Amino acid sequence: MIKKIFDFYLDASIHVALAIFSLVHVTALTLNINVPFELYCFIFFGSISCYNFIKFGVEAEKYILVSNTYQKNIQFFSLGCLLVAAYQLFFLSEKVLISLFVLAAITGLYALPVLPRHKNFRSFSGLKILIVAAVWAGATVVLPSISVLNEISWNIKVETLQRFFFVLVLLVPFEIRDLKYDNVALKTLPQRVGFKRTIVIGYLWAIFFYTLTFLKLDVDLNYIAVKTIVFIILMVMLYKTELDQKRYFSSFWVEAIPLFWWLVFLLSKKYII
Incomplete structure (x- = not known):
């Protein structure tokens, strides 16, 4: 029973939604701003419905007409989350709504078949991870800021920009995990450059992520310490990434890294400053 609940927690995208929620709060702590509670709710519940749509409904018809009972449960759960997220829209500012529309449009282009030669933007060579990283950066930094x-x-x-590189690094294990399942036509990063070079590129992205820490106008020791810990975690994650991964390596442990970042930041605020 515990395993079933845990698998539903992962398959229904609750874990990834918590990761996104935690990054929003990291932004709030970093910039020292009070993000509206309604935006937190929208991002959390909206992330669940959005991710489940992408995972189980690349084609709208397929998403509506699912026959699998397990997927139906996820579908109804996602619908409930979508309604909660939609209710929060009434409390968000106009500039946030405009930004949400842009992010939603990018997400729609990523998932829906709107192009004549390509099913969607996801099928463009190498564009998949860039879109995902851009949407995460927009949702977890730009939205709470504006x-x-x-x-x-x-x-x-x-x-x-730092959040963009952070998400790119997190996507490396997923790209490698899916190497044996992805269509060759997708030309994902591991398909183009191979396993070892993909890991090397991941290391470079992690270094870019950490280097950007020192480009801030006002950097304190606590901020540097937190980013250093996150950088080390990313490097260890890349080192541990394999072609044949254990079941929960990417879907749980890698997606938990934003939660670790959030926890480290909270502890640093409480015990260091």
């Missing part, structure tokens, strides 16, 4: 602040400062721009 919900409170009137302008995008230099620090916010750096944080957004």
Whole structure:
């Protein structure tokens, strides 16, 4: 029973939604802003419905007409989350709604067949991980920032770019895990450069992520210490990434890294400052 609940927790995208939620709070702590509770709710519940749509409904018809009971349960759960997320829209500012529309459009282009030669933008060579990283960066940095602040400062721009590289690193184990299942036509990063070079590229992205820490205008020792710990975790994760991964390596442990970042940040705020 515990295993079934845990698998549903992963398959229904609750874990990834918590990861996204935690990154939003990391942004709030980093920029020292009070993000509206309604935006937290929208991002959490919206992430569940959005990710489940992408996973189980690349084609809209397939998503509506699922026959598997397990997927039906996830479908109804996702519908409930979508309704909760939609209700939060009434409390969000106009500029946040416009930004949400842009992110939703990018997500739709990623999942839905809208192109004549390509089923969707996901099928473009190498574009898949860039879209995912851009949407995560927008949702976890830009949205909470503009919900409170009137302008995008230099620090916010750096944080957004840093978050982009952070997500790119997190996607490396998933790209390698799916290597044996992905269609050759997708030309994913591991398909193009191989396993070892993909890991090397992941190391470079992690270094870019950490280097950007020192481009902020006001950097304190606590901030550097937290980013250093996250950087070390990313490097260890890449080192541990294999072609034949254990079942929960990517789907649980890799997706838990944003939660670890959040926890480390909270502990640093409480015990260091």
